[in-house]
Amino acid sequence: xxxxxxxxxxxxxxxxxxxxxxxxxxxxxxxxxxxxxxxxxxxxxxxxxxxxxxxxxxxxxxxxxxxxxxxxxxxxxxxxxxxxxxxxxxxxxxxxxxxxxxxxxxxxxxxxxxxxxxxxxxxxxxxxxxxxxxxxxxxxxxxxxxxxxxxxxxxxxxxxxxxxxxxxxxxxxxxxxxxxxxxxxxxxxxxxxxxxxxxxxxxxxxxxxxxxxxxxxxxxxxxxxxxxxxxxxxxxxxxxxxxxxxxxxxxxxxxxxxxxxxxxxx
DNA sequence: AATGGGACCTGCGCGC
DNA sequence: TGCGCGCAGGTCCCAT
Numbered sequence: 001x002x003x004x005x006x007x008x009x010x011x012x013x014x015x016x017x018x019x020x021x022x023x024x025x026x027x028x029x030x031x032x033x034x035x036x037x038x039x040x041x042x043x044x045x046x047x048x049x050x051x052x053x054x055x056x057x058x059x060x061x062x063x064x065x066x067x068x069x070x071x072x073x074x075x076x077x078x079x080x081x082x083x084x085x086x087x088x089x090x091x092x093x094x095x096x097x098x099x100x101x102x103x104x105x106x107x108x109x110x111x112x113x114x115x116x117x118x119x120x121x122x123x124x125x126x127x128x129x130x131x132x133x134x135x136x137x138x139x140x141x142x143x144x145x146x147x148x149x150x151x152x153x154x155x156x157x158x159x160x161x162x163x164x165x166x167x168x169x170x171x172x173x174x175x176x177x178x179x180x181x182x183x184x185x186x187x188x189x190x191x192x193x194x195x196x197x198x199x200x201x202x203x204x205x206x207x208x209x210x211x212x213x214x215x216x217x218x219x220x221x222x223x224x225x226x227x228x229x230x231x232x233x234x235x236x237x238x239x240x241x242x243x244x245x246x247x248x249x250x251x252x253x254x255x256x257x258x259x260x261x262x263x264x265x266x
Numbered sequence: 267a268a269t270g271g272g273a274c275c276t277g278c279g280c281g282c
Numbered sequence: 283t284g285c286g287c288g289c290a291g292g293t294c295c296c297a298t
Contacts, residue, residue, distance in 0.1 A: 001290085001291055001292075002292095003292095059292075074292080074293085075292095076275095076291080076292050076293075077275090077290075077291050077292065078275090078276080078277095078291095106275095107275085107276060107277070108274085108275045108276050108277085108290095108291095109274080109275055109276075110274065110275060110276095110291085110292070110293085112293090124293085124294095148268085149268070149269080153269090156292090158292085158293080165291075165292070166290095166291060166292085167291095215290075215291090254269085254270070254271085255270080255271065255272085255291085256290090256291060256292095257289090257290080257291085
């Protein structure tokens with residue numbers, strides 16, 4: 001489940017490897033991953049284009065191309081980019097001017113590729129709230145004060161704040177000692193400050209360790225990200241809290257699993 | 267308006 | 283054994 005740290009890791013990896021290279025051919029093994037335009041226009045728009053710039057907006061990767069178009073890649077849960085590639089089971093393969101292949105894999109076919117004239121006009125982009133790094137504490141406090149909703153789903157609400165998914169929401173709330181079902185507007189000033197710091201510290205640390213390889217996430221080289229060893233609650237249901245030994249609890253919020261320590265998080 | 271649930275998918279682990 | 287079921291979660295969409 002690539003979230004901001006994983007997508008940023010892939011962005012940095014891509015920047016080192018494919019920037020300035022030309023896409024010489026695109027082999028589509030599973031057309032469903034292409035959401036727009038049609039298959040023919042997609043291949044035509046990419047073939048011969050040079051990759052000029054690689055951006056990330058929340059969990060979305062964007063390649064700006066020499067022909068003015070952009071390729072937007074959302075990996076969703078099981079999407080992967082792997083270089084050098086050439087695997088038989090890839091959904092799509094980019095052939096590059098260095099003679100190598102960049103594979104796009106996606107076991108569950110949730111990921112989305114879009115070739116766009118203007119990525120800024122994309123509905124998904126327009127719906128994104130600020131990333132944590134674009135906010136200061138005062139703004140964050142103000143945003144929370146207007147929300148009555150439960151804090152954990154709110155952290156995952158991309159229109160509210162963008163880049164955080166299920167895994168980091170759990171880790172962040174544990175670090176901030178805040179119960180996932182607390183209503184946002186009931187947080188005290190000190191808790192808001194602690195939460196803001198936890199968001200920024202954890203996302204930064206996760207990027208430093210190249211993300212969390214649970215399930216399918218790997219970085220561009222195929223290597224795993226190393227942040228899993230710092231996880232305190234995610235996926236640790238029933239295991240002792242690393243701070244107080246109380247068993248970690250798992251509840252359901254909005255159809256997603258939420259892990260927390262019922263003693264440490266108030 | 268905010269919230270909840272289902273849909274989209276596939277592979278894996280579990281229980282019978 | 284083998285099968286069916288539930289579960290995993292990012293986003294969209296619809297209903298309430």
